[in-house]
Amino acid sequence: KAGVTQTPRYLIKTRGQQVTLSCSPISGHRSVSWYQQTPGQGLQFLFEYFSETQRNKGNFPGRFSGRQFSNSRSEMNVSTLELGDSALYLCASSLSGGQGDEQFFGPGTRLTVL
């Protein structure tokens, strides 16, 4: 069974631009969560999608948005990029996103904002 895949693996953008990251969950998994990882803040929860609906949201500004498609693939969009958005963005999939589910992570997308 293929694992969680994320594309692209690396991105370099400039301030003010926008970016879209993609995540394909493990086959059969319907929940996709997104996280931002920085050296200073560690791993922080962005949002979770289940059945094409945002079910949970962390404390990030509205510039961070996402969506999920009917095949459970998810995209995350960051508009008006700031230097502080430079980070490793990780997505995780689980069967239903329930509290007892095991989470499986993708390799991440390394975003650098210049």
Place this chain on the structure above:
Amino acid sequence: KQEVTQIPAALSVPEGENLVLNCSFTDSAIYNLQWFRQDPGKGLTSLLLIQSSQREQTSGRLNASLDKSSGRSTLYIAASQPGDSATYLCAAPLLTSGTYKYIFGTGTRLKVLA
């Protein structure tokens, strides 16, 4: 505020040593706790998932325990090897602002010396 804390932040041991990594959490009513491994610049690899009804989980040289009453989990690594060098993270779904979110510890950076 719901928190997950990991001590120590960094650990350096000679090859062959047995070692224990600690994880503390603020909510004794957790559903589960998951241990991950992260190599530099990479995604997270799930090591062990302990459900709230379990006290221990084992996989090869790894053993994780969970004590909900004291809010602690430990990851025991037997006969450490240089290939075990990585950052180890624990995470648990904790009730935050009315919903459950996966909260991660800041990690323990382990270096096993040959």
